[in-house]
Amino acid sequence: MxxxxxxxxxxxxxxxxxxxxxxxxxxxxxxxxxMALNVETxxxxxxDTLHAYSTGHDIAEALGYAWACDCHExxxxxxxxxxxxxxxxxxxxxxxxxxRVRAGSSVIAGGVTDSQxxxxxxxxxxxxxxxxxxxxxx
Ligand SMILES: [Zn+2]
Numbered sequence: 001m002x003x004x005x006x007x008x009x010x011x012x013x014x015x016x017x018x019x020x021x022x023x024x025x026x027x028x029x030x031x032x033x034x035m036a037l038n039v040e041t042x043x044x045x046x047x048d049t050l051h052a053y054s055t056g057h058d059i060a061e062a063l064g065y066a067w068a069c070d071c072h073e074x075x076x077x078x079x080x081x082x083x084x085x086x087x088x089x090x091x092x093x094x095x096x097x098x099x100r101v102r103a104g105s106s107v108i109a110g111g112v113t114d115s116q117x118x119x120x121x122x123x124x125x126x127x128x129x130x131x132x133x134x135x136x137x138x
Contacts, residue, residue, distance in 0.1 A: 014056060015070035021063075022056030040064030041104075082124070084132050086117040093117025098135035112138055 014022070034047035041064060053059045060066040084101070086094040093116040100110040101122055108130075109122045122130065 013071055017060055017065070017069045018056035018071055020056070021060045025050050025053075025056075025059050036063060038062065038064035040067075082122045082130060084119040086113050086119075086134070094137070096138040098138060100133040100135065102131040102133065103129070 028047075028050075030051070031047050035044045036047040036050060037044050045062070050059050050062060053062065057066060057069055057072055060069055066072070084099070086097050086099075088094055093113070095113055095115045095117055097113045097117070098111075099113060099119055100107050101119065102108065103124065108124070109120055111120055113119055119132070124130070
Protein backbone atom coordinates (compact mmCIF):
# COMPACT_ATOMS: atom_id res chain seq x y z
CA MET A 1 0.00 0.00 0.00
CA UNK A 2 1.29 3.45 -0.89
CA UNK A 3 1.67 5.90 1.91
CA UNK A 4 0.00 9.27 1.42
CA UNK A 5 2.53 11.83 0.29
CA UNK A 6 3.28 15.06 2.05
CA UNK A 7 5.44 18.04 1.34
CA UNK A 8 9.05 18.10 2.43
CA UNK A 9 11.10 21.17 3.25
CA UNK A 10 11.83 21.87 -0.40
CA UNK A 11 8.14 21.95 -1.27
CA UNK A 12 8.22 18.75 -3.31
CA UNK A 13 6.25 15.63 -2.54
CA UNK A 14 8.32 13.46 -0.26
CA UNK A 15 8.14 9.73 0.22
CA UNK A 16 8.11 8.08 3.62
CA UNK A 17 11.88 7.52 3.62
CA UNK A 18 12.57 11.22 3.09
CA UNK A 19 9.81 12.36 5.44
CA UNK A 20 10.79 10.14 8.34
CA UNK A 21 14.48 10.93 7.83
CA UNK A 22 13.76 14.63 7.90
CA UNK A 23 11.50 14.45 10.93
CA UNK A 24 14.12 12.52 12.90
CA UNK A 25 17.12 14.63 12.01
CA UNK A 26 15.45 18.02 12.08
CA UNK A 27 14.73 17.65 15.80
CA UNK A 28 18.10 16.11 16.60
CA UNK A 29 20.10 18.28 19.00
CA UNK A 30 23.64 19.35 18.13
CA UNK A 31 26.09 16.58 19.01
CA UNK A 32 29.58 17.91 18.30
CA UNK A 33 31.41 14.64 18.92
CA UNK A 34 28.92 12.21 17.38
CA MET A 35 29.74 10.40 14.18
CA ALA A 36 27.33 9.16 11.54
CA LEU A 37 27.96 6.37 9.07
CA ASN A 38 27.31 6.34 5.35
CA VAL A 39 26.15 2.74 5.06
CA GLU A 40 26.93 2.56 1.38
CA THR A 41 30.52 3.79 1.40
CA UNK A 42 31.35 2.79 4.98
CA UNK A 43 32.67 6.28 5.67
CA UNK A 44 32.10 8.01 8.98
CA UNK A 45 31.44 11.72 9.15
CA UNK A 46 30.43 14.25 11.77
CA UNK A 47 26.75 13.83 12.61
CA ASP A 48 26.27 17.59 12.93
CA THR A 49 26.97 18.10 9.22
CA LEU A 50 23.51 16.57 8.62
CA HIS A 51 22.00 19.79 9.96
CA ALA A 52 23.25 21.58 6.86
CA TYR A 53 20.79 19.67 4.67
CA SER A 54 17.32 21.04 4.09
CA THR A 55 15.57 17.90 2.86
CA GLY A 56 15.19 14.38 4.12
CA HIS A 57 16.43 13.12 0.80
CA ASP A 58 19.75 14.95 1.12
CA ILE A 59 20.17 13.48 4.58
CA ALA A 60 19.29 9.98 3.34
CA GLU A 61 21.85 10.44 0.59
CA ALA A 62 24.53 11.45 3.08
CA LEU A 63 23.72 8.36 5.14
CA GLY A 64 23.86 6.12 2.08
CA TYR A 65 20.29 4.84 1.90
CA ALA A 66 18.76 7.24 -0.60
CA TRP A 67 18.26 4.21 -2.88
CA ALA A 68 15.27 3.39 -0.67
CA CYS A 69 13.72 6.72 -1.57
CA ASP A 70 10.61 6.63 -3.71
CA CYS A 71 10.12 10.28 -4.57
CA HIS A 72 13.30 11.24 -6.37
CA GLU A 73 14.48 10.19 -9.80
CA UNK A 74 17.40 8.22 -8.51
CA UNK A 75 15.49 5.24 -7.17
CA UNK A 76 15.85 1.50 -7.37
CA UNK A 77 14.17 1.28 -10.77
CA UNK A 78 16.49 3.81 -12.33
CA UNK A 79 19.89 2.61 -11.36
CA UNK A 80 22.89 3.58 -13.32
CA UNK A 81 23.68 1.03 -15.92
CA UNK A 82 27.09 1.01 -17.55
CA UNK A 83 28.73 -1.13 -20.14
CA UNK A 84 32.22 -0.79 -21.52
CA UNK A 85 33.24 -1.64 -25.04
CA UNK A 86 36.84 -2.36 -25.87
CA UNK A 87 38.05 -1.52 -29.37
CA UNK A 88 41.33 -1.76 -31.18
CA UNK A 89 42.84 1.07 -33.26
CA UNK A 90 40.69 0.29 -36.27
CA UNK A 91 37.52 0.39 -34.21
CA UNK A 92 37.04 -3.37 -34.12
CA UNK A 93 35.71 -4.79 -30.86
CA UNK A 94 38.30 -6.65 -28.81
CA UNK A 95 36.84 -10.03 -27.94
CA UNK A 96 38.12 -12.31 -25.21
CA UNK A 97 39.83 -9.67 -23.10
CA UNK A 98 39.96 -10.30 -19.38
CA UNK A 99 38.77 -7.32 -17.38
CA ARG A 100 37.84 -6.22 -13.93
CA VAL A 101 35.69 -3.26 -12.99
CA ARG A 102 36.31 -1.39 -9.78
CA ALA A 103 34.30 1.18 -7.89
CA GLY A 104 36.85 2.76 -5.61
CA SER A 105 38.87 -0.06 -4.08
CA SER A 106 36.31 -2.83 -4.48
CA VAL A 107 35.98 -5.05 -7.51
CA ILE A 108 32.33 -5.08 -8.56
CA ALA A 109 32.51 -7.02 -11.82
CA GLY A 110 34.87 -9.03 -13.92
CA GLY A 111 35.03 -11.46 -16.79
CA VAL A 112 35.93 -11.70 -20.44
CA THR A 113 34.60 -9.41 -23.18
CA ASP A 114 32.13 -10.90 -25.64
CA SER A 115 32.55 -11.27 -29.41
CA GLN A 116 31.95 -7.54 -29.90
CA UNK A 117 34.36 -6.49 -27.16
CA UNK A 118 31.66 -5.66 -24.64
CA UNK A 119 31.80 -6.17 -20.90
CA UNK A 120 28.80 -7.26 -18.93
CA UNK A 121 26.35 -4.57 -17.83
CA UNK A 122 27.29 -3.06 -14.51
CA UNK A 123 24.56 -1.74 -12.28
CA UNK A 124 25.26 0.78 -9.58
CA UNK A 125 22.87 2.62 -7.33
CA UNK A 126 24.36 5.99 -8.12
CA UNK A 127 26.74 7.45 -10.61
CA UNK A 128 30.04 6.14 -9.39
CA UNK A 129 33.42 6.51 -10.90
CA UNK A 130 34.15 3.10 -12.37
CA UNK A 131 37.61 1.96 -13.31
CA UNK A 132 38.17 -0.69 -15.95
CA UNK A 133 41.25 -2.86 -15.59
CA UNK A 134 42.48 -4.84 -18.55
CA UNK A 135 44.26 -8.10 -17.92
CA UNK A 136 45.20 -9.21 -21.40
CA UNK A 137 43.52 -11.26 -24.08
CA UNK A 138 42.57 -14.88 -23.41
ZN1 LIG B 1 12.09 10.24 -1.06
